Amino acid sequence: MMTQSSIRSWLWLHKWSSLVCTVFMLLLCLTGLPLIFHHEIGDFLGQHIQTPAIAHTGPMASMDALVAAAKAKQPGMVPLYLYREEDEPLQWILSMAKTADAEQGFKQVVLDARTAQVLGEPIVEAGFLYIMFKLHVDLFAGLPGMLFLGFMGCLLLVALVSGVVLYAPFMRKLRFGEIRRYKGEKLKRLDVHNFLGIVVLSWSLIVAATGGINAWSDLLIKYWQADQIAAMIAPYKHLPPPDRFGSLQAALHVAQQAQPDMQLGFVAFPGTAYASPHHYGIFMRGDSPLTKRLFKPVLVDARTATFTDSRDLPWYLVALLVSQPLHFGDYGGLTLKWLWAVLDVITIIVLWTGLVLWWKKRHRSLPELHATHTLRDAY
Structure with a gap:
């Protein structure tokens, strides 16, 4: 059985770890929602480049022909990475920039894998999905932004673990999922927050952990x-x-x-992060x-x-x-994407209700009194 002192310690840990990261977690959930469906949204916005339906029985175009066609379309640019999307096996995408170590100014050339014909040049660093991606990944701040969001993810893990520790004594006298609708708005909001938090706990742990790794x-x-x-590449060190x-x-x-x-996944050209200047x-x-x-x-x-x-x-x-x-959630088809989206929306509700609970209690002279008494009554 937890003592009142330990309850207060866990409450303090849960409160401040949640408060510090909540605004940024809301941002990540809101920006992550459209990114779950980035392929579908791209199609809706007309950004998807279709592969022409042509009769082709000969061999595929050589990689050298693909690179030459892209260079002709983007003179003065150097190739960075050559890859293709799973849903378009007859296309190759070549990303390019002014230099191999460039951090901006990227271009993409989409090529027909059969004929080396240039099919299009999608806009890379602009548009709704690009803004959502940059906000979600690094807040437009590069590596410092990525590390900052990773730290926020660590705080979310602390908030989740402390929330689970507090949930056990809180639910001792309540049925799972019970919402006390007739005992005041505060208790109702607290019950909704706790119940939905437990529902998405496993998913939240997975997303927070994988986001921290990324x-x-x-x-x-x-x-x-x-x-x-x-x-x-040690033999090439001084060359x-x-x-x-x-x-x-x-x-x-x-x-x-x-x-x-094995089969080809992608090609990194010399000088890029996944190759060497010689390879x-x-x-x-x-x-x-x-x-x-x-x-x-x-x-x-x-x-x-x-x-x-x-x-x-x-x-x-x-x-x-x-x-x-x-x-x-992009490894299990559209069904898993919808599941990820639903869990994302529930997480937004959990974060928002937690923020409202804090906002409502911050004007009280003893802000921890209500939560502490609620947990004490659970014993």
Whole structure:
């Protein structure tokens, strides 16, 4: 049985951890809601580029032809990453910028995988979804914003754990889900807050934990570069970057020979975060629901198209890759997206009712009196 002193300590911890993070958690829930349906919203806004229905029986266009077509469309830009969406297997998307280490000014070129024809150039750094994404990821503040939101996620975990500790004695004399509608607005609001909080507890823990992992993504990638990538490219350490690159198609063939049981996930071009100045980073993946999200990098010399090294990703990057789809619920189709959306809305209600409870009690001379007595009555 909890003592009154321990109840007050847990109440203080729950109150202040919640108050500090609530406004930012509301922002993350509100911005995260449209991001759950970012593909569907993009289609609705007319941002989706359709693949033309043409008869094509020959081989797919070479990777070199795709890159050449994109460069012709965006002269003066360098390729960064080549990838494709799961729902558009006949398209390749090449992201480009002025330099390989650019932090803004990105362009995208969508290409027909069969013919290397340019299908469109979607706007990258503008629009409703871009604003929602940036607010959700880093508040338009880059790495400091990401780390700040990660800290808010840690506070949310503290608030959830302390809320569970307080919920057990609170519910001792109440049936699960009971809302005391006839005992005043404050008790009703408290019961709704507690009940909905328990309903979304597991989901909130998952989203808070995976969001915290994602907030460290930039630092984890930098550590991976300084650790594994540095070891893989050690023979190139003192060599100047090449002034020209060899065939990407030949490099892909080398990667497929190195990992014959895997398929291409994406390509990182020389100088980007997932490669080195001397290499194509060719990331291979499996085809099962889990392994298609877990990549294995193959470094191929960008000048000679010869194999350099290939290693499994470290555990922290595996955790990052697994956490990303889990955070947005985009690994189980539209049904899971709707479930994520409903739980997100319930979480918004929990956060809002918690904020209202604090606001209503802040004018009392003894702001903890009501909650403490409520918990005491539960024994």
